[in-house]
Amino acid sequence: MHRDHDLPAPLPGAEPLGSDGNRRALRIGLGGPVGSGKTATVAALCRELRDELSLAVVTNDIYTTEDAEFLLRNAVLPPERITAVETGCCPHTAIRDDISANLEAVEDLEHQLGPLDLVLVESGGDNLTATFSKGLVDFQIFVIDVSGGDKIPRKGGPGVSTSDLLVINKTDLAPLVGADLAVMDRDAKLQRGSLPVVFCSLATEGGVAPIAGWVRARLLEWTA
Ligand SMILES: Nc1nc2c(ncn2[C@@H]2O[C@H](COP(=O)(O)OP(=O)(O)OP(=O)(O)O)[C@@H](O)[C@H]2O)c(=O)[nH]1
Numbered sequence: 001m002h003r004d005h006d007l008p009a010p011l012p013g014a015e016p017l018g019s020d021g022n023r024r025a026l027r028i029g030l031g032g033p034v035g036s037g038k039t040a041t042v043a044a045l046c047r048e049l050r051d052e053l054s055l056a057v058v059t060n061d062i063y064t065t066e067d068a069e070f071l072l073r074n075a076v077l078p079p080e081r082i083t084a085v086e087t088g089c090c091p092h093t094a095i096r097d098d099i100s101a102n103l104e105a106v107e108d109l110e111h112q113l114g115p116l117d118l119v120l121v122e123s124g125g126d127n128l129t130a131t132f133s134k135g136l137v138d139f140q141i142f143v144i145d146v147s148g149g150d151k152i153p154r155k156g157g158p159g160v161s162t163s164d165l166l167v168i169n170k171t172d173l174a175p176l177v178g179a180d181l182a183v184m185d186r187d188a189k190l191q192r193g194s195l196p197v198v199f200c201s202l203a204t205e206g207g208v209a210p211i212a213g214w215v216r217a218r219l220l221e222w223t224a
C-alpha cells in the first residue's frame with residue numbers, strides 16, 4: 001500500500017490510514033474499575049476540546065447505554081457524535097478479544113461525520129486487568145481513584161503498569177478515605193517506570209487540565 005513518507009511509522013496494531021487513504025482520527029481508550037471516573041473524564045475532555053477539535057465518543061456498557069445517555073443529557077457533544085455499544089458480555093471481551101462492534105462503531109462515526117481528529121472509546125467498568133486491543137485504540141488511559149484506598153497502584157495489573165497514561169482521580173476524597181497520595185504516587189512510579197501518572201479531581205473546576213494536556217500532546221505527535 002502506498003504510504004506518505006512524511007507520516008510517522010504506523011503503531012503496532014491499527015493502521016493510521018482510513019480506507020480512503022487519509023489519516024484517520026486518533027483513537028484513545030479509557031479503561032478502569034467501575035465508578036473510577038471514566039465517563040467524567042470523557043465528559044470533561046469533550047467540554048475542554050470540542051471547540052478546538054472534531055471529536056466523537058463510543059461508550060461501552062454491559063447491559064445498558066447509561067454512559068452514552070449521561071453524555072447526551074449533559075450535552076457534552078451533539079448527539080450524532082456519541083455512540084453506545086452494549087457489550088452484553090465481560091467488558092474486557094469487547095475491547096480486547098472481539099473488538100468488531102467497537103471498531104464498527106468508531107468507523108461508522110468517522111464515515112458519517114467526515115474527518116475527525118479524535119475518537120474516545122470508554123470501556124465498560126472492569127477490574128484491574130482490563131486492556132484494549134492495539135487494533136482498536138492507539139493509546140490507553142487507565143482511570144483509578146483514591147476511594148478504594150491508597151493500595152490500588154501497588155496491586156498492579158496491566159492497566160496500572162502499562163497504560164499510556166495512569167489517571168488517579170477523586171483526589172478531593174483523599175482526606176475522607178484516608179488515602180495517602182504520596183504513597184500512591186510512589187507505588188505508581190514503581191509499577192510504571194517513566195510512564196506518566198496524573199492526579200486529578202474531576203469534581204473540581206479545571207480538574208481535567210493535566211489529562212487534556214496529555215491528549216493534546218498525543219494529537220500533535222499523531223498529526224506531525
Ligand atoms: N468526588 C468526586 N466524585 C467524582 C469525581 N469524578 C467522578 N466522580 C463521581 O464518581 C461517580 C462515578 O463516575 P463515572 O464517571 O460515572 O465513573 P465510570 O468510571 O465512568 O463508571 P462506570 O462506567 O460505571 O464504570 C459519579 O457519581 C461521578 O460524579 C471526582 O473527581 N471527585
Ligand SMILES: [Mg+2]
Binds near residue numbers: 038039067125
Ligand atoms: Mg462510565
